[in-house]
Amino acid sequence: MDNILENKEKTPLTALGEFGLINHLTKDITIKNKSTILGVGDDAAIVDGKQQCMVVSTDLLVEGIHFDLHYSPLKHIGYKAIASNLSDIAAMNAKAEQVLVSIAVSNRFSVEAIDELYSGIYACCEKYGVDLVGGDTTSSVSGLFISITVLGYTTKRKITRRSTAKENDLICVSGDLGAAYMGLLVLEREKKVFLENPEIQPELDAHSYILERQLKPEPRLDIVDELKRCEIVPTSMIDISDGLASEILHICEQSGKGCVLYENKIPIDTKTYTTALEFGILPSIAALNGGEDYELLFTIKQKDYENIQEIANVTIIGYIRDKASGCSLITYDNKAISLTAQGWDAYLKEKPEKREKRE
Amino acid sequence: MDNILENKEKTPLTALGEFGLINHLTKDITIKNKSTILGVGDDAAIVDGKQQCMVVSTDLLVEGIHFDLHYSPLKHIGYKAIASNLSDIAAMNAKAEQVLVSIAVSNRFSVEAIDELYSGIYACCEKYGVDLVGGDTTSSVSGLFISITVLGYTTKRKITRRSTAKENDLICVSGDLGAAYMGLLVLEREKKVFLENPEIQPELDAHSYILERQLKPEPRLDIVDELKRCEIVPTSMIDISDGLASEILHICEQSGKGCVLYENKIPIDTKTYTTALEFGILPSIAALNGGEDYELLFTIKQKDYENIQEIANVTIIGYIRDKASGCSLITYDNKAISLTAQGWDAYLKEKPEKREKRE
Numbered sequence: 001m002d003n004i005l006e007n008k009e010k011t012p013l014t015a016l017g018e019f020g021l022i023n024h025l026t027k028d029i030t031i032k033n034k035s036t037i038l039g040v041g042d043d044a045a046i047v048d049g050k051q052q053c054m055v056v057s058t059d060l061l062v063e064g065i066h067f068d069l070h071y072s073p074l075k076h077i078g079y080k081a082i083a084s085n086l087s088d089i090a091a092m093n094a095k096a097e098q099v100l101v102s103i104a105v106s107n108r109f110s111v112e113a114i115d116e117l118y119s120g121i122y123a124c125c126e127k128y129g130v131d132l133v134g135g136d137t138t139s140s141v142s143g144l145f146i147s148i149t150v151l152g153y154t155t156k157r158k159i160t161r162r163s164t165a166k167e168n169d170l171i172c173v174s175g176d177l178g179a180a181y182m183g184l185l186v187l188e189r190e191k192k193v194f195l196e197n198p199e200i201q202p203e204l205d206a207h208s209y210i211l212e213r214q215l216k217p218e219p220r221l222d223i224v225d226e227l228k229r230c231e232i233v234p235t236s237m238i239d240i241s242d243g244l245a246s247e248i249l250h251i252c253e254q255s256g257k258g259c260v261l262y263e264n265k266i267p268i269d270t271k272t273y274t275t276a277l278e279f280g281i282l283p284s285i286a287a288l289n290g291g292e293d294y295e296l297l298f299t300i301k302q303k304d305y306e307n308i309q310e311i312a313n314v315t316i317i318g319y320i321r322d323k324a325s326g327c328s329l330i331t332y333d334n335k336a337i338s339l340t341a342q343g344w345d346a347y348l349k350e351k352p353e354k355r356e357k358r359e
Numbered sequence: 360m361d362n363i364l365e366n367k368e369k370t371p372l373t374a375l376g377e378f379g380l381i382n383h384l385t386k387d388i389t390i391k392n393k394s395t396i397l398g399v400g401d402d403a404a405i406v407d408g409k410q411q412c413m414v415v416s417t418d419l420l421v422e423g424i425h426f427d428l429h430y431s432p433l434k435h436i437g438y439k440a441i442a443s444n445l446s447d448i449a450a451m452n453a454k455a456e457q458v459l460v461s462i463a464v465s466n467r468f469s470v471e472a473i474d475e476l477y478s479g480i481y482a483c484c485e486k487y488g489v490d491l492v493g494g495d496t497t498s499s500v501s502g503l504f505i506s507i508t509v510l511g512y513t514t515k516r517k518i519t520r521r522s523t524a525k526e527n528d529l530i531c532v533s534g535d536l537g538a539a540y541m542g543l544l545v546l547e548r549e550k551k552v553f554l555e556n557p558e559i560q561p562e563l564d565a566h567s568y569i570l571e572r573q574l575k576p577e578p579r580l581d582i583v584d585e586l587k588r589c590e591i592v593p594t595s596m597i598d599i600s601d602g603l604a605s606e607i608l609h610i611c612e613q614s615g616k617g618c619v620l621y622e623n624k625i626p627i628d629t630k631t632y633t634t635a636l637e638f639g640i641l642p643s644i645a646a647l648n649g650g651e652d653y654e655l656l657f658t659i660k661q662k663d664y665e666n667i668q669e670i671a672n673v674t675i676i677g678y679i680r681d682k683a684s685g686c687s688l689i690t691y692d693n694k695a696i697s698l699t700a701q702g703w704d705a706y707l708k709e710k711p712e713k714r715e716k717r718e
Contacts, residue, residue: 010469010471010472011469011471012466012469012470014466015470016470024470024474026491028481031490054413056415056457056459056493056508057459057493058461058493058494058495058508059495060462060497060504060506061497062463062497062498062499062504063500064500065463065497065498065500066497100415100417100508102419103419104419104421104424104504107371107373110369110370110371111369111371111374111383112369112370115383122387131390132385133415134415134416134417135417136417136418136419138419138420138421138425139421139424140421140504141421141423141424141501141502142500142501142502143499143501145419145421145463145499145504147417147419147461147506149415149417149459151415
């Protein structure tokens with residue numbers, strides 16, 4: 001009756017990758033409503049509510065792709081699902097006020113398991129003053145799926161898009177990078193040990209900082225507040241979910257600009273640094289390509305240079321330049337290399353060991 | 360490491376059912392933001408945008424639960440996913456203007472298959488003047504998952520909730536009922552025939568009306584427009600996704616009222632009627648308990664009785680009474696029987712043959 005699923009002479013999804021697929025699917029959209037200020041292509045869409053602007057963002061999280069119940073407690077999964085969406089709203093320089101949460105669960109989950117998940121969802125909503133206002137619950141044939149939609153508010157003047165970075169703007173990042181990725185590697189290593197011998201207790205205590213960054217990330221709403229206090233409106237902003245390299249390339253591409261990043265300026269916590277070396281990974285590679293840090297990456301005008309020093313935990317790591325000059329990383333030994341994104345891609349960039357397991 | 364999935368002495372999800380689970384998960388919510396006017400519990404949440412109110416609703420659709428690729432073309436699945444969400448916004452007496460669409464797909468889907476899905480999504484957005492403004496695409500380990508969020512607008516005065524029906528209000532329904540359910544039964548029968556002998560062509564032509572009602576439902580935005588033209592603001596409204604009985608019980612329960620429905624007033628198309636008899640089902644049972652009609656069920660003040668006659672395809676089927684008198688159906692032979700909901704329940708009400716197949 002229906003042969004659309006036969007893959008003969010069809011294009012595999014991997015040929016496009018996630019961003020390619022999004023572009024492919026949305027390239028012909030034309031906006032029909034006045035209330036639609038900005039559609040697909042940023043951390044959130046923008047809809048008009050007279051004086052205020054509403055921003056709205058949505059994410060779909062899939063068991064086995066975005067989280068692994070072998071090492072992520074359900075409470076943490078719920079917390080992180082909300083946190084990562086609040087981060088999208090923060091990246092628009094807005095304050096999240098409502099979320100809608102939908103779940104599809106197979107019958108291997110009990111009510112108590114779903115309660116665990118929701119306890120994390122509510123904990124994050126509570127911490128950041130967000131109302132859960134809707135959603136959907138349904139069954140799935142297998143696995144857990146979580147869809148989150150978040151609504152946030154700001155004024156038209158304060159909204160920060162990805163596409164508005166200007167030449168000579170300073171590139172800033174909050175907090176430190178690479179920790180969540182190193183946390184993931186530790187969890188995967190301990191999972192492997194556990195699966196081989198369930199008697200062995202996982203060695204996790206020494207890694208509590210990076211594990212917390214992976215399992216229970218916090219959206220940087222404090223940075224949004226601080227920017228407001230210091231009267232800085234970033235010229236562009238994005239949250240780091242896919243890795244620094246991928247995100248700065250998004251800003252540059254959408255702004256029609258190039259950039260220079262300095263490897264020695266990238267903020268990396270000592271714990272991240274030592275764990276990366278333990279795994280034989282260059283710490284700056286973890287920071288550039290490891291995802292899920294949920295820090296904010298933003299650009300400011302040079303005139304805000306003094307002002308930005310007032311905000312703790314913000315580091316200037318480079319500057320925006322013209323498009324023709326390209327996007328470069330200046331390495332520790334002062335060489336300029338081309339920046340490429342190897343960030344999280346739900347289709348392409350599965351880690352080799354993960355791909356092997358599934359085949 | 361994590362034993363939350365072990366079901367020993369845990370409560371199975373089936374013990375609660377879908378509505379029970381929603382209540383269980385959301386009963387302790389308190390609203391934190393002024394912009395949140397109404398949260399969980401209606402067709403959509405209501406958020407304030409000064410003069411206008413925004414309504415927002417979300418749905419998660421799961422392959423094997425909400426749709427079956429054996430008989431639903433992907434284009435229709437996409438169309439219906441949007442249509443059913445626009446119906447939720449119509450049920451708030453609002454106009455939908457933006458949607459966000461997230462999909463999780465396994466690698467058995469090709470780009471062409473996803474294009475088919477989106478062609479239906481875009482066709483419905485185009486038909487109803489809605490902007491697609493965001494979403495998420497990711498992979499799933501197996502199956503197709505579609506999450507839709509829709510934003511709509513109306514004024515505070517015009518919003519129609521479920522909880523505001525008053526005694527003696529007239530109960531109205533748009534269009535005719537039971538068609539989508541009979542369409543589903545025909546498709547399931549033909550699927551069975553096809554699976555047993557793929558050479559046999561399905562006999563679908565004679566059933567085009569009910570098949571279209573199942574595969575490509577249309578949200579009744581025309582009724583919202585007509586209500587506006589006739590200056591009628593319903594006292595309550597809901598869309599019929601789970602069956603007439605289930606929906607009127609939602610209105611009565613949330614309004615703290617009872618009701619009387621007249622079996623002989625329930626609008627049923629001739630095609631639905633004859634197909635129901637062919638399957639040995641009482642046509643009014645199909646109308647009362649069959650879901651997915653996406654017609655609007657609403658209550659109006661008695662003073663609007665004359666006015667409502669101006670709208671084609673609206674039928675008065677009963678009235679609201681006090682809670683203590685309960686919810687009754689007056690049958691063809693003039694007996695009063697208690698109304699009970701046997702509508703679609705994603706956890707409990709799988710058809711027996713479906714459940715067998717999965718076990």
